[in-house]
Amino acid sequence: DSGVTQTPKHLITATGQRVTLRCSPRSGDLSVYWYQQSLDQGLQFLIQYYNGEERAKGNILERFSAQQFPDLHSELNLSSLELGDSALYFCASSVNQGRVNEQFFGPGTRLTVL
């Protein structure tokens, strides 16, 4: 158990809808990272927050947004969903803006868009 929790574990929705994925980092971790893993693809870095502020952006679509709240949990919002958004979404956390080996991953949320 990495100490990072993600809810829900599974989410099934329809095209055009909007969903929110939630992540609670390890106790004491200030950074939260979001990754997307599509079928047969590696993890794609989406976005990073540090202590409530956006710090880095990767291949995140404009239809997607994220935020980190004062209690340090983070939410990833996906809107106008398309079939291709079906994927595993991982959240990771680290104490600071550390190197990737210092990131701890949650179990992921599997999103299925029908």
Added chain:
Amino acid sequence: DQQVKQNSPSLSVQEGRISILNCDYTNSMFDYFLWYKKYPAEGPTFLISISSIKDKNEDGRFTVFLNKSAKHLSLHIVPSQPGDSAVYFCAASFFYGQNFVFGPGTRLSVLP
């Protein structure tokens, strides 16, 4: 265009033998490389890393080799154990960068 490639989607090895997982990258600016292991229904967990100033890093049964001129790294697991059966991701980053690039993964099956 994939910057980090793992050309073998799967690999099967007998218990006790050596497992070799390969990874190639295209961006010569990458200078920090990592391997992550992922079991089903769990998030990836960090396994081992290597920076570009080294060509080898060892941690118990796991050794990572880096060949910068060939833009190639490999993970050796000796001896392989059934519990090593998982998907292994290779990842690359700039040492102080935040945009980590992962390969598509190789599924390792260690047969008893």
